[in-house]
Every structure is written in structure tokens, then in C-alpha cells.
Amino acid sequence: MDNSMPVVSKIFCSSTLTTLMIRRRPTVVNGGGFVVTDLGNNVVFIVDGCGILGSKGELLVKDGDGEPILFISRKGGIIQALSTWNKWNGYSMDYQGKKKLIFSLSDPKSFIAKGAPIRIHIEPKRHCKNWDFEISGSFADRNCTITDCTGTIVGQMGKTEQIGTNDFYHVVVQSGCDKAFIIGATAVLDNIHGESTRC
Template identity: 45%
Template sequence: MAAGGHILPIISKNFCSSSQVILRVRKRPHVVTGGGFVVTDWSQKVIFRIDGCGVLGRKDELLVSDGNGNALLLIRRKGGLVEAISIYRQWRGYSVEFQGSDKPLFRVKQPHSCIVNQNLMKISIDENEYQNRRRDFEIKGYFPDRACSIVDSKGNVIAEVGPEEITARNDMYRVVVNPGIDQAFVIGVIAVLDYIYDGSTRC
């Protein structure tokens, strides 16, 4: 389970497993479906679909859906003057049930200033229906090398990205999600990383 033996639902407790889950990520070609990627389990069953701006028609916007095509998470980059004067670029993930809400489920902060470590990305989760306190995470490692982890404030790894063992192709890799952790949240963070590093979700 998550640190302390508890589940950590952020999008939904339906995506929290009592055991470790290994997911496979496969890019979708831009020319066929407009960009994005598909997440399957080891039996090739589609668990999540991620659509980028080639499908949605908007830059800096991502959509995470479940395997049946039901939208779960809308992710947008916050722009404007606030970002221009900030040392971070900020991405926000919203429940699609509350698209008009100003309260995101999570935020990913990407440094874009020499004042801070350019490789240090932070994730924050505000209070929600499942928890009554804020939680913070960091990305450690380098996503383009398929060698990074999401760790909590105590240094516990909640998910890891690694190369796919059965192929050397860079368009497929694995994500290991530890027990009790919301897989939809982890994939939402992976979607942001994919976009930041010019992955398949970008136009």
C-alpha cells in the first residue's frame, strides 16, 4: 500500500490497487490518431488513453480517459502574466466533472528560471474528498531516458518509469505503480512529462 499502509486516491479510489501494478505505455502515431498514447496492462487491455493537442485542437491541453473512452482528467497549462513573472510553469489537472471549477486536483510545477534547479519538478495535491491535507511529490531522474520516479515528501517512491524490457524502441516503456497509489493520477503526471519533453502529445 501507499506509505503508512493507506490508499491514496486522487482521481478515484477505483484506480487504486492493493498490489503493485505494471502498466505499458505505447505512443500513438501523430498521422493516424492525432497524437497521444495508450496505456495497457500486461494482457494488452487498454486501461487509459491520453489525447494531446492534435486531437483536442488546443495547445497546452491534455485529456486522460479510461479504457472505455470515458474522460477522467483534463490537464491544462496555466499561462498569462502570472506564469510570465513566476519561476515555474504550472500544469493543473481537473476532474472533467467539474471543468468550470477553479480548484484543480493536482498541480505540476516545471522550473523555467536559472534561479531554481531546472530538473526539479514538483507536484502538489490539495485537499479533496478522500483526504484532508495537502501532499507534495517530486520527479526524480530524467523522463526522456525512461528513468525517473515520483517520490513523496518522505522520499518514498510511489511510481517508476523504466524501459520496456521486450523492446529497445523508445515509443514503448513501462510504468510501475506501487500499491495504494492512484494510477490515473500517475498517468496524468506522465502525460505532462510527455508534453514537456516533446513527446507524442505535442503537435
């Protein structure tokens, strides 16, 4: 039985629980961003931010071969400036570079909404509430969880104890869940908190 939940693509869904290791790249040397490897130290994803792309509020997730698979941008404009939420849009990319909206992420930006969970909406709409996924916990402490609208954990972030620094951490992705989507959400969290993908 196939229980995969693709958001970016079914090829990024694994039939087993997967632990992904994340290593931040120095902004000065490599332009920032981070590299994602599996437990065999094989590069699975590469995330580029402002240091490489040259534009604030834009992120690019590439597969292990360096092919772009997900483009994420922070929404701007007058309406967004007046909102109590920042909105990020994630677009899948095909081999020709065409983009298709696949998710929107909203994070609170005002003191009124602070403490509210970050919510993700999948396109086309398929949510069982007003949202499809929710992020709770502390990204700064590398202790946060991504759950679906039924409360099932799909991704769990944690520190890598042997290293004890925020430059190295891991994300455990549940079987059937889209690893590229989880890494895309992690990239947005990294940018929101002013870390390696931000200028």
C-alpha cells in the same frame, strides 16, 4: 487495512503493485497521445494531447472505456510568463463534464531553476512539506521516479528492454497509489519534453 492514496478516484487504486505499459501513438495517424495497457494488453487509459484536442497545453486522460476522467492544462497569463516555473493544473471530471481542481504540477522553465525537481501539490492541501509528490530523474531516458513527501516511491518509469525504443515504456505503480494520477503526471512529462501529446 486500506492503504489507498486516491487523487483522481479510489477506483484507480490497486491493492497490488501494477505495471502499466505505455505505447505512443503516431501524431500523423492518430493525433498523437498514448495508450496505456495492463500486462494482459487491456487498454486501461488513453491520453489525448494537442493533436486530438486542437489546443496547446491541454491534455485529456480517459479510462479504458473512453470516458474522460482527468483534464490537465498549462496555466498561462502575464504572471505565469514572468515566473521561473511552468504550472499545470489537473482537474477531475465527472459524468456531466464538471471539473474540480485536484492537483498542480510545477516544472522549472528558466536556467535559474533548471535541475530543480518537478513538484506536485494535491488539492485540498495535504502536503507534509511544501509539496506532496516530487519527480526526479530523466523522462527522456525513461528513467524517472515519482516519490511522495516522505520519500516513498509511488511510481517508477523504465524502458521496455525487448523493444528498445522510447515509443514503448512502462510505469510501475505501487500498491494503493492512484494509477490515473500517475498517468496524468506522465502525460505532463510527455508534453514538457515535446513528445507525443504536443503539437
